[in-house]
């Protein structure tokens with residue numbers, strides 16, 4: 695196979711950090727070759743599941759989410775879309791068409807009154823399904839928010855034992871600006887001088903077994919806090935950040951190309967914006 699080879703010891707990107715202190719690659723455009731990775735992936739016969747939640751009013755985001763995923767997410771590879779929803783028949787009525795080898799699987803789940811509980815309980819619901827069905831149906835899981843749209847290539851370069859994504863609002867900020875949970879009483883506590891990166895709650899994944907460990911850990915941390923009448927400042931995102939930190943976990947880190955928000959403007963280091971948050975009226979959509 696012919697492809698552009700790396701020039702001897704000359705890094706393809708010098709403007710951004712491409713590896714963490716525990717040697718997890720940070721994925722940026724220009725640092726990988728899709729064709730090589732796709733070939734490796736196909737040889738292994740791996741299968742990918744994309745999980746998302748469309749509960750209450752967030753069902754309005756589902757159709758454009760899947761339709762744009764059809765254009766940009768794991769193109770040419772089999773994908774199971776796992777849609778967790780409290781309105782299974784409304785999801786069916788959306789009549790979303792997906793390509794050959796790809797299917798939508800609807801998982802009916804309860805809804806919670808507070809939006810904070812809806813977002814946090816995703817950890818419990820994902821971990822519950824890991825052993826029931828994910829383990830036998832897919833090799834890797836990608837777990838993302840639904841109020842998003844794909845607009846450029848997202849492929850197998852993101853996959854690894856366990857991956858996390860740099861939050862677009864914090865990548866260029868100093869460690870002191872990270873909004874980790876700072877109360878020692880919380881299971882999500884991270885002291886002032888600790889923490890490598892600030893990861894987003896809305897994009898993580900990995901091998902099914904690792905996603906099980908992650909979601910199960912975060913859910914139980916949340917339950918312990920709940921029993922002690924405390925809720926981490928940014929909910930599931932705070933528990934995810936402490937899990938990653940104390941387990942030196944992500945084996946791969948996705949750059950903000952994989953999770954962008956127009957509110958964060960543009961940035962010199964962004965060569966692609968692959969997956970972008972939709973602007974929403976928070977007060978309206980969460981009630």
Ligand SMILES: CC(=O)N[C@H]1[C@@H](OP(=O)(O)OP(=O)(O)OC[C@H]2O[C@@H](n3ccc(=O)[nH]c3=O)[C@H](O)[C@@H]2O)O[C@H](CO)[C@H](O)[C@@H]1O
Pocket residue numbers: 746747748749750751752753809812813838839840841894895896897928929930931953971979980
């Ligand atoms: C892009 C990103 O990193 N987003 C994170 C961020 O806020 P966001 O403001 O992006 O959170 P959000 O309102 O999008 O809620 C997270 C997700 O929960 C689902 N949902 C939520 C409410 C509801 O009524 N119905 C429903 O289905 C839906 O899939 C949604 O995308 O912080 C949250 C915790 O505070 C979560 O960690 C989000 O993942």
Ligand SMILES: [Mn+2]
Pocket residue numbers: 839840841896971
């Ligand atoms: Mn969101």
